[in-house]
Amino acid sequence: MRKSEAGDHVDGVLAQWHNVRPESDASPMAIFTRVFRLSKYLNRSIAAVFRTHGLHDGEFDLLATLYRAGQPQGLTPNALRHAAVLSSGAMTNRLDRLEAAGLIQRVANPADRRSLLIRLSDEGQAVLLGCLDEYLATLHRMQAPLDEEQKRALANGLRALLLTLEEQGDD
Missing domain, CATH: 1.10.10.10 (Winged helix-like DNA-binding domain superfamily/Winged helix DNA-binding domain)
Structure with a gap:
């Protein structure tokens, strides 16, 4: 079984939260913990590109x-x-x-x-x-x-979140 079929790190985190706090709705972590973790991977890869260009x-x-x-x-x-x-x-x-x-x-x-x-x-x-x-x-x-449909769906979902946060925030 491929790792993606078995679940990612966040699936394990969510299961742990469910075990210790079943009364809490930790479902937002399914999105935001993944965004945080993705950000770390993305930042590392992109920073390496930038460093090669000074x-x-x-x-x-x-x-x-x-x-x-x-x-x-x-x-x-x-x-x-x-x-x-x-x-x-x-x-x-x-x-x-x-x-x-x-x-x-x-x-x-x-x-x-x-x-x-x-x-x-x-x-x-x-x-x-x-x-x-x-x-x-x-x-x-x-x-x-990601296939094309997944790319569009992800971009649209992130856009909706970002628009709301930008409206609420003061930058």
Whole structure:
């Protein structure tokens, strides 16, 4: 019998909870404990890709956000922070590292002299695009066990959860 047919780690956790607390409904753990565990596996695999391109966790996201924005003038730090769901302190640290590496530039905002814009440098764009194919290949490999229907159902379910949490949260 394949491991997937026998159940995963979370199935065992749920059975244990049922044994020690049968009156408690631990069924949400079927989703969220799996999401937590998946996150650990995903983070390890993706961090390895980023490291090979000289990036730390989260820096790829900032570079990709700047690239996807398609605005050569750049984005304000607040717009970038909101898109990346980061605290201002974490954002400052990442921006400092990316600027020191020559991957971004902080430039004056022509629309507001009191603020700056964050712009992707030519080197930053080259690093991002050099990493992108390997990143996407890693994601494709990790979702390979799912058929198309499972991929759509999972994406739709996660979207519904995320929309609710985003509406409730303050980022």
